[in-house]
Amino acid sequence: MMPENRWHPPNEAVEPGVGILVYYPESCSVFVFRRVVLASGSKGDSGYGANHPVVEWLLDRAKTPGWTRASTVITDASSRSHAKKIANSIEEAGADLLHITNQLDAGMVPTKSVEFPVVVSVHDLYDFRPRAIDAGDVPVPLGDRFPSSAKSRLLSSCKEGMSRADMLLCSSNRTLLEAREMFPQTRCELVRDSVDESFWNPRKLRDREVLGDAGGDEGKCLIVSVGEKDPRWRSQFVDEVISMLPEDVREDILLVKIGSGKVDLERVATYLQHAECLLYPGVSVGFQSPPLEAMAAGCIVLASNFPLHDEYLPPRSLLPATDPDHWVSAIVDVHSEWARAGGVPRLPDEELVSMAGSFGREAHGVALARAYDLALGSVER
Secondary structure, X not given: OOOOEEOOOOOOOOOOOOEEEEEEOOOOEEEEEEEEEEEEOOOOOOHHHHHHHHHHHHHHOOOOOOEXXXXXXXXXXXXXXXXXXXXHHHHHHOOOEEEEOOHHHHHHOXXXXXXXXXXEEXXXXXXXXXXXXXXXXXXXXXXXXXXXXXXXXHHHHHHHHHHHOOEEEEXXXXXXXXXXXXXXXXXXXXXXXXXXXXXXXXXXXXXHHHHHHHHOOOOOEEEXXXXXXXXXXXXXXXXXXXXXXXXXXXXXXXXXEEOXXXXXXXXXXXXXXXXXXXXXXXXXXXXXXXXXXXHHOOOEEEEEOOOOHHHOOOHHHEEOOOOHXXXXXXXXXXXXXXHHOOOOOOOOOHHHHHHHHOOEHHHHHHHXXXXXXXXXXXXXX
């Protein structure tokens, strides 16, 4: 049975399961919105916390059809008061659903049966199942094999919370399959992370001059890579590949390595909009995906054929992770196109821009709304 809908005065709390009817006089249309309370241990913009402001943005700007944000609860997941704080927020807002946006806050999932569904965003499960990927030159560790006692307690609490949740929102098919195996009693749905395509839009071309000396000689073939010493980015492999290029090609190449950690995204976008290609032999594990951002900027991507990359990159972008000869050949081809064009700036790769759009904010909002609907039980599978 569909929940009841009724009018309500502005700023008045409503009962859970009672939709909000919003009237738009210009179109003579009435829309029904369900209400979500978001909960997080911190409103950060990095790590797993980077998911929170995106979900908040989607809900606040009507990108999640039929759903809107009732309130946000920022609380210490380790505090005993978080349960009461969340329950009070749900009751005051008359919300229909609780969304815990950070997997490391899954301990916030109520320990007692509640009348509203609870969903948790899960980016990956590496901390719960540590592993290493053989990248040839170096094993890339994913997850902490020897966590501290405090982190072990946190992970145990999170695992218990995820098993209590009504639904896990998984950011990739790989995570989805793992989650279904680890939490067979919890419903799992695919809600991919997204890229802000309007920010990276190559049609909003940034002036390369803003890079100053860091922009280098505009007469060179600009190639970008990501990361420095972190083994996930495999910076040494990039150096090896560049050293193997024919001398005449290598002399034409300007390689810029964008540091990991806190970076100026405006500068990153400028580099990607002007680069001939992005070299990405590393492993995508963070909330932000450099290959996806490069695609949105219309930049050619050369990436390792590691798991996850094949979920959003076209086959022409994937190269054997441990074979430098394939990378050398691909870079020579990029250089040849640059030289054939007389060194003039490249045009955006429209196929990549279009593919990135399918991982944009609009798609994210639609997938999120569908998952909320399923969690609420208002839509058949």
